[in-house]
Amino acid sequence: MTFRVLFACVASLAIALIPGTSRGDGPFPPHKIADNAYYVGSQDLATYLVTTPEGHILINSGFEETVPLIRDAVQTLGFKPTDVKFILASHAHSDHVAGHARLKELTGAQVLVMEGDEGVIRKGGEGQYLYTDQRWLPCPVDRVLKDREKVTLGGVTLTAHRTAGHTPGCTTWTWRTSDRGRPLDVVVIGSPNVNPGYQLVGNTVYPAIASDYAATFRRLKSLPCDIFLGAHGDYYKLPAKHARLKSVDENPFIDPQGYADYVAFKEKAFRDELARQGGTVSEPAVRHSFFIAGPTFTGIIGEEGEELWNAGQPAARDGYVLPNGNVLIAWGDEVRELTREKEVVFRYRKSEGNAELGTVQRLANGNTLITELGARPRLLEVTPKGELAVDCPLLPETDNAHMQTRMARRLPNGNYLAPHLLAFKVKEYTPQGKVVQEFATDLPELGGRPAENWPFTAIRLKNGHTLVNLTHGNKTVEFDPQGKVVWKVGNDDFPEVKPFADPCGGQRLPNGNTVIASYGTQGPIKVFEVNREKQIVWKYTGPHRAHEIQVLTTNGEPIEGEPLK
Ligand SMILES: [Zn+2]
Known part of the structure; x- marks a missing residue:
């Protein structure tokens, strides 16, 4: 009991500390995105369910208190939480992974994490860049992933793209789905954001931060995208698209232009901030x-x-x-x-x-x-x-x-x-x-x-x-x-x-x-x-x-x- 109260305090501290997370953890209607992809997250903390005939995959757990919402959402859609085999993550910040331990306990699933973020998840928040005081329930990591590693279950293959900078193991997930017979490429952006206080130049804790961001934008621009998703619903204007789900014939989540515009907008924000801090990154010549x-x-x-x-x-x-x-x-x-x-x-x-x-x-x-x-x-x-x-x-x-x-x-x-x-x-x-x-x-x-x-x-x-x-x-x-x-x-x-x-x-x-x-x-x-x-x-x-x-x-x-x- 003491621990839970303490955790709640830490969680609200985390909410106050991380910009963009001061809201968004209330319930949101779970919904189908495409043939094997569902939204089961809260208002803004996105959690995705990828279903297969041999079990399911969840991307992101939110905060610890988000986990019951995720459980209810999975059940509302007619799936069993105990059929979840893998828990994946966008990146090791509290609003996406603090619920990992509870979600693992609930589902019995394996936790897979991109290299660079595994330590923070294992140690319940310890070892983060900038948010050094945050702690949450530590969670065992079953498998550490490398860039471009594939996660396959029941005929569905997700690719883990290391899109670092926001965190050292920030991950963008891609896979192939379909809707009404049309094959579609899904992209779940890990996070392209340079948070307030991020030091892009002379960062002794995370020396490669600026070149990691630059590589992230190169990768994001190289990914084919039909269905644009992200770690937060606001990346891809979830409320507006969800509202259109009821009223339009076409799938509102198919938004390749929205993806391209968002990535370009965020790259400009990164480059502006880098320039403001007096830094540069060298781009490799094209081969x-x-x-x-x-x-x-x-x-x-x-x-x-x-x-x-x-x-x-x-x-x-x-x-x-x-x-x-x-x-x-x-x-x-x-x-x-x-x-x-x-x-x-x-x-x-x-x-x-x-x-x-x-x-x-x-x-x-x-x-x-x-x-x-x-x-x-x-x-x-x-x-x-x-x-x-x-x-x-x-x-x-x-x-x-x-x-x-x-x-x-x-x-x-x-x-x-x-x-x-x-x-x-x-x-x-x-x-x-x-x-x-x-x-x-x-x-x-x-x-x-x-x-x-x-x-x-x-x-x-x-x-x-x-x-x-x-x-x-x-x-x-x-x-x-x-x-x-x-x-x-x-x-x-x-x-x-x-x-x-x-x-x-x-x-x-x-x-x-x-x-x-x-x-x-x-x-x-x-x-x-x-x-x-x-x-x-x-x-x-x-x-x-x-x-x-x-x-x-x-x-x-x-x-x-x-x-x-
Ligand atoms: Zn974050």
Whole structure:
């Protein structure tokens, strides 16, 4: 009894000490976020329940007195607290982990903590930076996690991203869920906040604090995010989104733009505070490893420009490095999926009567999207057994086979987007071949027909815009859903370097930058990356030109999620 009273005092002291936690621990309606994700926290102290057929996972316990609310919320949603197998955390501050010991006792679950925060949880608050006097119930830690370590249960895999600075083991959790059949990437931000009193310069207790924050923002910007969540509900405007849950048809928690805006806003706050304290952090120069389908080389280039893997046959048109490490490649007459040992595990040969193959893409349903050019231009979905699941006629408005189409892609809505070079149009087709939308690339503001803006890519971005490389027209253009130009970049933006020479393949990176393959170049720059402000931030000047590319890593970190290329 004495201990509980004492703890309550410590807890209220903690509330007073940590900004942003002076409220927010009252009950809040538990609710479903997506297929395997639920909110079971209090008003502002977020706790998430991830459900699987083999037990469940909880992220965050709140304060000790939050635990009964969490228990009731889990039960209200129809789940059993004793089915919880893992307890995870956003970071080791009292408002997220002081309830860990009680929650572990209640559920019997294992406690998993990112390295850097495990000591504070084991010792009930001792060892924190700044909040040195706070204590709560110590909790055993069953497993200490490393950056990018995966936690798997019942077919669901969560990734622990060390996003430190706020605490040394601050963790951002990501996993894949779905809603109404649509696959969705979830991000639960650990905390990007620089609290009042945080010393970013000359911090002897936490010397790496500033560079940890900088690395955190790089990581957060690299994560694909559809569903934006965080350690506190106010990160993602929980009350407003929860209110919309009842009134709207779409899922209000799907908010990739809100995520990007929030991360940008918090990064600015960090950089402003760092500048105010007179500090700087050095950013590493950008390095990429990437796949090339090009005239002299088909394979993977490493971050130092070295050849990491060679398919052994140049002149590929399109290709993907698949999540399992295999490489799917379209040559003019054949598509092959190769293991890194070059064993062929999938093959499709061009049909009789057509002239060449254009694009290839492995789809979420396991089929392979392929385009055939020639007398019967068409888009195919080929099953793993080689059967045609879709045979969609294309309308390229030309008999010139080579100029009929290039990088066609399937859209999340099940339709296809195909660029038609000589039609000066990108067309969206239903699987039955009906054109439901067109974008014109010969708009007056782009120079009209004389500019020869032949569309080569048609990349549907997460915000609904479409990114189109205009080969021959030497520019890259982003169209809004109505076909209006919202962003463009071309040689006029780089009058001295003129890096655009038949831009063919391209990719939009998770940080918003665009990578462009300059297929026709006779200069040194074969592939380059531009940011939103139209600065070149990376270039490949090695020996190989590229028809299509896929950026695989940035400074050692993999590009997560479905590549937008
Ligand atoms: Zn905190």
